Amino acid sequence: MNRNEAERQRAFTALLRSPVLDRHTHPEVWPLVRVHRGKLGEWFAQRLGYRLVVTDSAARLFRLPVDGAVVAPRRFRPPTRRVLVLAILAAAAAEDTEDITTTQDLSDRVRVLSTHEDVELAPYDPDRFAERTLFVKAVHLLVSVGALRPTGRDDEEQREGWAHRRDAIGGAYEVRRELLLRLVDPASLRAALTGGHDGGPPHEAAARIGLMRKLVELPVVLYEDLTDAERIYLTGQRHRVLTWCAEMTGWVVEQRAEGMALIAADEADTDLPFPRVRAADFAALMALDKLVRTHGAGSLVTADDLGSAALEVRERYVKAMTNDLSSGEAVESAARDLLGALDLLRPTGEPDRWRLTAAAARYRDPRVVAVNAKLNEEGEG
Known part of the structure; x- marks a missing residue:
């Protein structure tokens, strides 16, 4: 493989992982995207039906629907609907701010915007702690898509400080208007309005x-x-x-x-590597192994089957259970969510019934080297 081929692959996989790239957030990959944008655009358009927009300062990949559907799975534990609504309102408010804005400024503007009669949404109430917590998540979402860029400190402690009213203005952000306006481009808007059924x-x-x-x-x-x-x-x-x-x-x-x-x-290079060295992944892996050994890949399993597997994992590996996994149906819930996101445990359409997909057999008989230290399994990818 020559250098150009390696650079194109790196840029391509980076765009799959992070659909918004720029010189600030991805300084090492951005030059590769710029240099190879012609070939990358061709690959995305002709082979995947996606739209790649590259400007002087940023690149944005739009996953356009075909026949009303987008194949890319939803993020694992995606933002709630309320967070998305607040992010959209904050984006609209940011368009009218100065080039530098703050969490508090955006919050004030969204509070006013949400009360307009034509908005028809539940008004945003920053006097409630729950709403402030959701709002900082919304602002962080705009940061992740490049519409806002922190000008200084922007971490969990700082966001929590504003939510708890320990910080009067919150974070300070540069409004990146080019990316703000590219949150939706004409082709994406048309696809959204037609449901992807435009020919x-x-x-x-x-x-x-x-x-x-x-x-x-x-x-x-x-x-x-x-x-x-x-x-x-x-x-x-x-x-x-x-x-x-x-x-x-x-x-x-x-x-x-x-x-x-x-x-x-x-x-x-994947958005959801599995299994990672953490308690939730370990619990899900061992519950999956129990289901595969008992029922076999391709079989139907019920909520009782999953509950039984989760209970065995919790009782057998007591020392591996963190506080959030040691009580109630926490192991069952973690396994159901994670294995579902990996398409190893697929809903059947009937309540509390799933099918173990063929890929589940890939994770059978995991070998535990040291609980909470290192996991290994046959065929791990």
């Missing part, structure tokens, strides 16, 4: 884009989840698909009888 790509292109999105965005692609058109495209173009994946990412496509998975070279 879309031709039939073969839709099959190609759908297949490539699933390979790049999902933990695993089961053949049963492909549409007929995607299955036909894969049958005829498997070599091309594998070549594209390797060219764009440098990762390896693992092929099994049930499906395929694009395995990231480093856990930093």
Whole structure:
């Protein structure tokens, strides 16, 4: 692999991980995006149906829907609806501020904005601690997408200080108007207003884009989840698909009888690495192993089955349970949420019933080297 190829792969995977990049937040990757933006834009547009916008100071990747759907899974434990609403109001308020604003200034403006009759939202009340806590999360969300840039300290302690009224103005932020206005671009707005049903790509292109999105965005692609058109495209173009994946990412496509998975070279390249060395992942891993050994991958499991597995984990590994996992249904809840996000435990549509997907067998029989120190398992990716 030559230098240009390695740089393009690094820029491509960085944009997948962080759809907003600029010279301040990603100083090492930003020059690579700028240099290779032509090829990157071609890859995203032709192979994934995404829109990449690169300006003099920032890059933004828009995951446009096809047939009303976006394949990329939701973030694990995403912001609540109220946080998203407050972030949208704060973005609107920031457009009218000075170039430098503060948490308190934005809060004051959002309070006024939320009371307008045409807004039709529950008014924002900064006199309530719960609302202030949600508002600092909303401001942090705008920071994460590049619309605001901290001019000084911006950490959990500082945000908590403003929420508790120990800090009068909160953080200070530069309003980055270019990225603020690119929170939504014309193509994204049109796709949102039409539900992604505005004609879309031709039939073969839709099959190609759908297949490539699933390979790049999902933990695993089961053949049963492909549409007929995607299955036909894969049958005829498997070599091309594998070549594209390797060219764009440098990762390896693992092929099994049930499906395929694009395995990231480093856990930093995925949004939800598993298992990490932490109690919640350990508990979820051991609960999954219990379910797989008892029922087998592909089987249906119930809430009682999951509860029984969680109880065994809590009783067997008492010393590994942190305070937040040692009581009630905490282990069960953590396992359900995490394994669901990884598509190892898939909802069936019926209440309290899930299916263990084929990929769950990959995590069977984990070997515990030292609880709370290091975990290892056969086939870990």
